[in-house]
Amino acid sequence: xxxxxxxxxxxxxxxxxxxxxxxxxxxxxxxxxxxxxxxxxxxxxxxxxxxxxxxxxxxxxxxxxxxxxxxxxxxxxxxxxxxxxxxxxxxxxxxxxxxxxxxxxxxxxxxxxxxxxx
Amino acid sequence: xxxxxxxxxxxxxxxxxxxxxxxxxxxxxxxxxxxxxxxxxxxxxxxxxxxxxxxxxxxxxxxxxxxxxxxxxxxxxxxxxxxxxxxxxxxxxxxxxxxxxxxxxxxxxxxxx
Numbered sequence: 001x002x003x004x005x006x007x008x009x010x011x012x013x014x015x016x017x018x019x020x021x022x023x024x025x026x027x028x029x030x031x032x033x034x035x036x037x038x039x040x041x042x043x044x045x046x047x048x049x050x051x052x053x054x055x056x057x058x059x060x061x062x063x064x065x066x067x068x069x070x071x072x073x074x075x076x077x078x079x080x081x082x083x084x085x086x087x088x089x090x091x092x093x094x095x096x097x098x099x100x101x102x103x104x105x106x107x108x109x110x111x112x113x114x115x116x117x118x
Numbered sequence: 119x120x121x122x123x124x125x126x127x128x129x130x131x132x133x134x135x136x137x138x139x140x141x142x143x144x145x146x147x148x149x150x151x152x153x154x155x156x157x158x159x160x161x162x163x164x165x166x167x168x169x170x171x172x173x174x175x176x177x178x179x180x181x182x183x184x185x186x187x188x189x190x191x192x193x194x195x196x197x198x199x200x201x202x203x204x205x206x207x208x209x210x211x212x213x214x215x216x217x218x219x220x221x222x223x224x225x226x227x228x229x230x231x
Contacts, residue, residue, distance in 0.1 A: 004161055034218075034219075041223060042223055043122070043207075043220075043221040043222055043223045043224065044207070044219075044221040046218055046219070046220075049218070093161070093162070095161075095162075097217075107164075107219070108161070109154075109156075109161035109162035109163070110161045111159060111160055111161045112161070
């Protein structure tokens with residue numbers, strides 16, 4: 001099946017620094033990618049929907065200036081957490097939709113990135 | 119708004135035991151319902167789905183039936199294996215308007231040999 005990778009898998013950073021997380025579709029083209037956030041013992045919360053070549057659509061309550069999303073190619077989307085603070089520590093997961101499959105249900109998920117802000 | 123409530127874990131069972139993980143939902147209209155599984159170190163994978171009332175999704179010995187009257191989509195397996203140890207997420211997607219998935223909190227399942 002299709003594979004989505006995320007890099008890095010874990011990152012620890014100091015408060016005030018920025019962190020970039022990459023999401024790649026390895027063997028298919030993804031015109032749409034989704035970014036989720038998961039707190040311990042809570043469900044995945046959709047942060048934003050990223051469409052290749054256009055601005056991301058953010059969910060209500062998500063600061064777009066803090067969580068910068070770029071989807072410049074059909075296989076890569078990046079999430080940059082700017083001026084990170086301890087409350088941004090979380091598990092970030094991306095998914096990518098394979099339009100060629102013809103099914104809107106075909107979302108492939110990355111393994112996630114654990115961000116810890118000290 | 120839409121929401122999914124699933125059984126809190128962790129759940130620990132012996133091999134060959136019967137598994138049920140409860141999932142109920144709240145949604146406008148008739149959403150599609152999903153179960154995703156996340157094995158250690160991997161991304162979520164679609165396990166099974168059902169798109170309308172009374173549909174039964176099945177895969178790898180797992181089953182779930184879309185029950186509109188009880189707004190439920192409980193996951194079942196008759197005889198679990200050690201390899202089924204994973205985190206299971208129930209989710210819904212509206213059938214109109216958008217493709218956003220709403221997830222439950224996940225249930226960690228551990229199978230003991």
